[in-house]
Amino acid sequence: MNWHTVPAAHFSEHAAHAESWRRLHAGCGAPVLLSYEFVAPLVERMGAGGELLAWCERAGEVVAMALVAPAGRASWSTFQPPQAPLGLWLQRPDLQLAPLLAGLLRALPGFPLVFALTQMDPALAPRPDHGASLDTLDYIDTARVTLAGPFDAYWQARGKNLRANLKKQRARLARDGIAPRLEISRAPQDMARAVEDYGRLEQAGWKAGEGTAVHPSNAQGRYYRAMLELLAARGCASVFRYYFGDRLVAMDLCVEDADSIVVLKTSYDEGAADGLSPALLMREEASRFLFDGARLARIEFYGRVMDWHLRWTDEVRTMYHVNYYRWPGLRRLRALLASRPLSASAPVPSSAKTS
Known part of the structure; x- marks a missing residue:
């Protein structure tokens, strides 16, 4: 050789x-x-x-x-x-x-x-x-979620505190007349706008102060746009947006293959997080969507395990x-x-x- x-x-x-x-x-x-x-x-x-x-x-x-x-x-x-x-x-x-x-x-x-x-x-x-x-x-250590069986069975196996907390947040949104919604983009022509939207969330948060935020004009932003456009053309990229009414409050940038989806980047609107967890509310709805779709076998996070991962799964390696x-x-x-x-x-x- x-x-x-x-x-x-x-x-x-x-x-x-x-x-x-x-x-x-x-x-x-x-x-x-x-x-x-x-x-x-x-x-x-x-x-x-x-x-x-x-x-x-x-x-x-x-x-x-x-x-x-x-x-x-x-x-x-x-x-x-x-x-x-x-x-x-x-x-x-x-x-x-x-x-x-x-x-x-x-x-x-x-x-x-x-x-x-x-x-x-x-x-x-x-x-x-x-x-x-x-x-x-x-x-x-990194974590994954296996997409097996119905979502409701998976969700009932999560901790009582997590389920009760997110249920309470949804009740608060309903009382305030705010309708949350999940939007998913997969088309190549949507990826440039997705990176722009994601960049606005990060630029408004703590990463901007550290100089690590994605921006459409920096190297990170140019990378994510190019990569997502190429993979979206193969049907292998997806962007999850979560809204409170018309306000964008959280996003995931994801890539996919035949049996897994990888959450590459997550950001949320820190100004909308007063007693609320936009990213976790999005994660609950996105997980339900992926379980119900029965198209993929697992969600991969490929980052250092955080406390919130352990509330979401016990699959760690x-x-x-x-x-x-x-x-x-x-x-x-x-x-x-x-x-x-x-x-x-x-x-x-x-x-x-x-x-």
């Missing part, structure tokens, strides 16, 4: 690379978060310029592909912008991970000593055993990183130093440190 690398800009500029990624993505049953339509805009909008596209061939067939980036002194990792919930790595499922990583490490420039494969989902790729040159680290070292002695040295609480640990790519 032989690895090759080119600048990541080739990913969308050369049709052969795009087709290879699409073919491998389809062949290994990877989720929408690793589709070409999700990944290509990340490279174009969120890359720093030093990223590489890497691919591995066996007997003329592409069997693994990744987008990778420098990650500090003598180390590389999968390209991992905040907008990507998963490490940008594809491989045929019948191949062993360690030999692939060993070959990639040798093919990367600068004689790196370690490669970090970041943000892996054990539901998609079982966590590998530690080996002579390979170890793994916990990343975050731990995502992980993989570190692969050029020589087994490096892994042993890192493990030794890490076991000494007062000593500095060996350098590990920042993207592969436990969060």
Whole structure:
């Protein structure tokens, strides 16, 4: 097996690379978060310029592909912008991970000593055993909701406090003469407006003060518009808007594949939240819609588990990183130093440190 690398800009500029990624993505049953339509805009909008596209061939067939980036002194990792919930790595499922990583490490420039494969989902790729040159680290706990059976049975299994609280909020809205409603957009031509609306919600909230809010004219906004338009053209994107009367109070930006919907981004109108929970009210109605539709098998959140997730589901799993070292002695040295609480640990790519 032989690895090759080119600048990541080739990913969308050369049709052969795009087709290879699409073919491998389809062949290994990877989720929408690793589709070409999700990944290509990340490279174009969120890359720093030093990223590489890497691919591995066996007997003329592409069997693994990744987008990778420098990650500090003598180390590389999968390209991992905040907008990507998963490490940008594809491989045929019948191949062993360690030999692939060993070959990639040798093919990367600068004689790196370690490669970090970041943000892996054990539901998609079982966590590998530690080996002579390979170890793994916990990343975050994340949650999902399985869309099985009727919504009412699922809802009755939620905590009494959650159900009572949202019921009380709906009663208050009714007393005030406010009719809540859920609106769902899936058409490509609706995605630009969706990002504009979402940006207005975030720009009016706490994220604006931190400089992390989506705006149609910033890199995040341009990424989400491009990605959602591409996936909507395949029927794989959806935007949930929630209104109190005519006032937009909450939104979800979502992507879909054959059996799951991933909630990428959620925002709400903080000015409408006086004793109310617009995002949770939207989540209840959106969940009912998804249960009743019986089209998808699960809702994925792919973020760090929060208290509200645990009120919504008890399905939690731990995502992980993989570190692969050029020589087994490096892994042993890192493990030794890490076991000494007062000593500095060996350098590990920042993207592969436990969060």
